């Protein structure tokens with residue numbers, strides 16, 4: 098098959114991890130007789146520098162005309178308090194919205210060989226396998242008004258957390274569908290004892306659940322969920338939640354795997370190409386040093402093969418390659434224990450190619 | 454000294470843990486020659502049942518006329534979807550607002566003997582000592598509008614996250630003051646890359662910091678904070694944050710100590726009496742079974758002695774008593790390991806009295 102992939106390296110280690118990933122994808126193409134064509138476009142801080150715009154229209158157009166999008170990472174201290182008032186994150190939020198990628202899938206699976214790198218006890222995280230499904234184009238990230246305002250004669254700032262019923266419905270249905278294919282348990286996370294938007298969220302889940310009689314549903318308050326995810330992560334199968342709660346919970350959950358450098362994500366909509374990005378950020382402190390862990394980006398590409406290209410066999414092979422290099426004891430700096438050799442980005446990439 | 458204490462048992466195990474605590478306080482009074490007078494008032498679900506109001510005016514008045522307030526817990530399935538539309542939590546949010554308790558102190562200290570009960574590795578949590586300072590009367594908990602609304606011809610629900618500069622200022626100053634008395638590090642947590650209210654928060658911290666040159670300040674995004682608190686909690690001294698982020702982070706942090714049953718909290722304002730409550734909820738599943746862990750409520754009372762009554766020696770003695778019973782290996786069900794005897798609420802209370 099021939100597929101066009103838009104590559105958005107973004108900022109910081111984004112460049113290095115996408116380079117590693119296209120190299121690996123080329124190998125997949127070669128092995129399985131596909132052809133992947135890459136188109137590069139700017140986003141984030143890099144796009145601010147080049148175009149004074151964190152998300153140039155050209156980038157959106159390029160993404161829309163492709164079969165899948167790979168994104169490295171955006172952001173860095175260089176663009177904090179940028180004179181233009183522009184922020185790299187606007188590029189990320191903008192592309193999610195422009196492609197209407199309302200569903201963000203963040204699988205959290207523990208590689209047994211990595212449990213030493215986790216701050217959690219081995220028995221707590223071994224064989225963890227949960228899926229965080231985060232709503233990605235609504236909630237407080239996009240609600241308006243979002244502004245400064247004078248209140249009682251002084252400066253105030255406000256954000257609006259808003260959800261329409263249909264926005265809740267489509268992500269919750271996706272959650273039920275995923276749970277059906279997995280262990281048939283859906284945990285919906287909200288703060289219904291305080292927030293009106295959460296009460297609508299909970300009501301909507303209650304309405305939909307009769308369509309999925311074989312899925313067990315539970316509601317959990319976000320504060321409790323933040324605790325339970327650390328206390329006993331194996332109780333979860335699929336967790337579905339809003340944009341902001343999903344952001345917080347998925348970062349917390351990353352600690353189950355020992356490193357944020359291990360977590361892939363897929364953002365998908367009803368039709369536009371999906372966008373695949375690691376959960377980790379741009380890590381400006383190690384930028385350009387050939388130290389970044391490319392595995393989350395590579396695993397994100399595996400999700401692209403699976404969800405956007407329906408190349409199940411290829412996706413599984415790539416996932417297995419990642420898992421095998423870990424089992425063989427290969428480590429980048431972020432997951433190496435004292436005394437273990439830390440591989441460079443290039444070396445780790447090479448290992449993945451070897452076992453593919 | 455003579456002090457008047459308003460006791461709000463609330464719901465579920467609230468009754469049992471406040472009873473345990475007044476018993477212990479009586480012993481403190483006896484030992485140190487004080488007199489504590491208790492006035493009881495209703496709040497939460499119990500108040501809905503008796504007065505059709507989660508926070509009767511009489512309760513507010515009683516609190517205002519006392520030197521300190523002890524609150525057990527509120528909430529339970531009985532009042533979810535109550536026909537009146539009233540919710541127990543409205544009582545809790547209402548009393549915080551009525552007494553203008555803008556600062557919620559949630560100390561997280563690990564008892565070395567309990568690290569086995571934590572899902573985190575021993576070396577990660579041993580000797581953890583951090584203070585979460587949560588803004589308690591503002592943010593998305595109280596912002597208006599908070600309502601249902603028709604948007605694009607369908608139902609929507611919204612909440613407003615709003616902070617005035619003065620609200621941020623007073624809690625942040627409190628954070629600096631606390632850090633000054635501790636290890637001189639303040640971590641301010643926000644989501645400034647997405648939220649306008651967080652950007653005002655961050656600016657305000659930046660403005661105030663020059664008044665506290667001896668305190669090291671850092672800003673951390675809430676998603677990263679949720680991760681760091683699990684990854685390496687000892688990096689933190691004082692964390693200051695908004696109402697909702699504080700709610701989530703402090704529950705996550707409770708896992709460092711092995712049990713939510715261990716964490717006290719103090720809510721204080723500029724003048725009104727402070728309110729002291731455990732971080733744990735009403736645990737309706739074990740209500741009335743004499744199983745609840747009273748230590749978080751007792752430790753909350755120790756905070757009352759310290760902050761509201763300035764009885765430092767008495768507070769230290771009570772804290773030490775809690776610590777000593779743990780070191781002696783006494784455990785309630787929530788913190789007992791397999792094979793260990795689980796004490797009842799009464800027995801645990803008795804142990805605390807013995808060592809006092």
Ligand SMILES: CC(C)[C@H](C(=O)O)[C@@H](O)C(=O)O
Nearest residue numbers: 172186189190344646647676
């Ligand atoms: C960079 C930031 C805007 C983004 C978010 O909050 O969505 C990131 O934290 C993520 O989780 O992808």
Ligand SMILES: CC(C)[C@H](C(=O)O)[C@@H](O)C(=O)O
Nearest residue numbers: 290291320528542545546700
């Ligand atoms: C019961 C609930 C409203 C409350 C809150 O969110 O503030 C509780 O979780 C807490 O942390 O005290």
